[in-house]
Amino acid sequence: MYGDPERPRNAVQSSRSPGRHDHTPTHDQTYRLSDTKPAADDEATVAETGTTVVGLTTDDAVVLAADRRASLGGRFVTSKEVRKVEQVHPTAAVAFSGSVGHIQGFVRTLRTEATLYEDRRGHPMSVSALSTLAGNLLRTNPLRVTPVLGGVDDEGARLFGMDQGGGVLGDEYAAAGSGTQLAYGVLERRYDPDAAVESARETAAAAVATASERDTASGDGLTLATVTDQGVATDVVADPAEVAA
Amino acid sequence: MNGTDRQAYDRGTTVFSPDGRLYQVEYAREAVARGAPTVGVTAADGVVLAALVEDRSPLVDRREAAKLSGVEGTFGLATAGHAADARQLVDLARRTAAGERRRYGEPIDTPALSRALADHVQEDTQRGGTRPYGAALLVAGVDDRPTLIEVDPSGATETWVADAVGRGAVDAVAHLEEAYEPELTTGDALSIAIDALGAAADEVDPTDVEAATVDADGYATLSADRIATAS
Numbered sequence: 432m433y434g435d436p437e438r439p440r441n442a443v444q445s446s447r448s449p450g451r452h453d454h455t456p457t458h459d460q461t462y463r464l465s466d467t468k469p470a471a472d473d474e475a476t477v478a479e480t481g482t483t484v485v486g487l488t489t490d491d492a493v494v495l496a497a498d499r500r501a502s503l504g505g506r507f508v509t510s511k512e513v514r515k516v517e518q519v520h521p522t523a524a525v526a527f528s529g530s531v532g533h534i535q536g537f538v539r540t541l542r543t544e545a546t547l548y549e550d551r552r553g554h555p556m557s558v559s560a561l562s563t564l565a566g567n568l569l570r571t572n573p574l575r576v577t578p579v580l581g582g583v584d585d586e587g588a589r590l591f592g593m594d595q596g597g598g599v600l601g602d603e604y605a606a607a608g609s610g611t612q613l614a615y616g617v618l619e620r621r622y623d624p625d626a627a628v629e630s631a632r633e634t635a636a637a638a639v640a641t642a643s644e645r646d647t648a649s650g651d652g653l654t655l656a657t658v659t660d661q662g663v664a665t666d667v668v669a670d671p672a673e674v675a676a
Numbered sequence: 677m678n679g680t681d682r683q684a685y686d687r688g689t690t691v692f693s694p695d696g697r698l699y700q701v702e703y704a705r706e707a708v709a710r711g712a713p714t715v716g717v718t719a720a721d722g723v724v725l726a727a728l729v730e731d732r733s734p735l736v737d738r739r740e741a742a743k744l745s746g747v748e749g750t751f752g753l754a755t756a757g758h759a760a761d762a763r764q765l766v767d768l769a770r771r772t773a774a775g776e777r778r779r780y781g782e783p784i785d786t787p788a789l790s791r792a793l794a795d796h797v798q799e800d801t802q803r804g805g806t807r808p809y810g811a812a813l814l815v816a817g818v819d820d821r822p823t824l825i826e827v828d829p830s831g832a833t834e835t836w837v838a839d840a841v842g843r844g845a846v847d848a849v850a851h852l853e854e855a856y857e858p859e860l861t862t863g864d865a866l867s868i869a870i871d872a873l874g875a876a877a878d879e880v881d882p883t884d885v886e887a888a889t890v891d892a893d894g895y896a897t898l899s900a901d902r903i904a905t906a907s
Binding site: 539540542543544546547549550551553 | 740745746747748749767770771774777778781
């Protein structure tokens with residue numbers, strides 16, 4: 432569906448997105464920005480990384496934030512500088528948890544399809560269309576990715592939480608990853624739809640900071656993206672407490 | 677060769693004439709030569725594309741570019757010949773660029789993009805049940821340096837510093853041979869391109885010209901004011 436229509440069905444393995452049609456990891460270790468606890472027998476062989484990602488909307492902007500840790504099941508840190516928020520569209524970005532390889536393929540496909548759409552139509556796709564595209568990708572491919580997608584278009588600031596089955600749910604704020612519950616604790620208390628962008632950034636940072644305190648699979652700093660109709664501005668901060676007020 | 681003999685080699689694109697010609701490909705080139713002219717000129721920092729648009733009626737709404745198209749915001753395509761055939765090739769270029777990015781995570785370059793188009797065009801000169809594309813393309817991009825490549829209905833590619841396709845292309849190229857200089861500014865390249873359109877067609881009204889630049893900042897169509905100023 433999202434493959435190159437010119438590509439033969441029996442295309443060689445290297446020409447497809449990583450792990451697209453694979454249920455089973457082909458490597459001994461699959462790096463994950465985990466959203467769920469791995470099955471017991473996975474834990475020994477499948478690399479899991481914990482993650483806390485959050486997104487919240489303001490009147491005319493979306494703030495997306497994530498920690499920077501990748502780990503094996505939250506017990507060994509495999510990277511301390513993972514970027515878990517990526518721009519995929521002129522005025523939209525995705526924050527995600529899940530398998531690193533699946534995420535990389537997912538982001539590459541979203542970006543490519545958004546560019547192709549803009550080439551063909553002469554204007555960027557709406558954030559709603561982008562969320563439908565992302566949901567279709569998740570539903571039709573066994574991708575272990577749980578994204579939070581945010582963007583700004585004619586409709587204003589839009590945020591969508593997603594699941595691995597391709598469910599797409601619009602919301603004013605959302606969280607994903609192993610630190611989800613800790614993050615929601617902060618978001619439920621602090622989210623204010625009338626907040627200014629700076630205040631929303633502080634709330635997002637506070638949610639990641641709180642989750643990083645207690646979730647062993649989250650930590651090592653903060654990636655904080657602000658999406659407006661002007662584009663996506665991304666900051667990397669060593670300590671989320673620096674931003675969290 | 678008399679008319680009857682010739683007809684036998686006209687039937688399919690895959691049949692050579694005894695003197696080694698593919699008549700259907702030559703007719704496809706003729707279709708290009710009847711299309712409104714299109715010109716490309718490389719400058720020091722980019723490539724300028726300019727095309728003459730001929731509408732059947734003043735009632736045609738011309739808000740969308742007809743003969744120039746962007747690919748990934750970084751390449752420009754200019755076409756001459758059958759518009760519907762050209763449209764297929766433009767979309768193939770977009771799918772090819774998207775496929776490259778999906779596969780490698782990197783943008784395609786101008787020669788590879790041109791070759792992919794040319795490979796597809798060539799297939800339809802060799803396979804049964806097809807006809808050649810009645811369109812030629814100028815592919816413009818900035819790789820290490822500004823690059824302009826022509827793809828013709830036979831599937832041949834050639835890299836030019838300045839080129840024209842479509843009706844009057846011979847006259848346009850003759851003008852370009854006189855006027856072209858290395859390291860042109862984009863403004864001068866635009867003026868030369870519009871003059872070349874003038875050499876190809878008898879009369880050129882600047883409002884009938886579409887133009888675009890491809891440089892390090894990407895593909896951008898030029899406003900009617902900018903075109904009128906350069907004319």
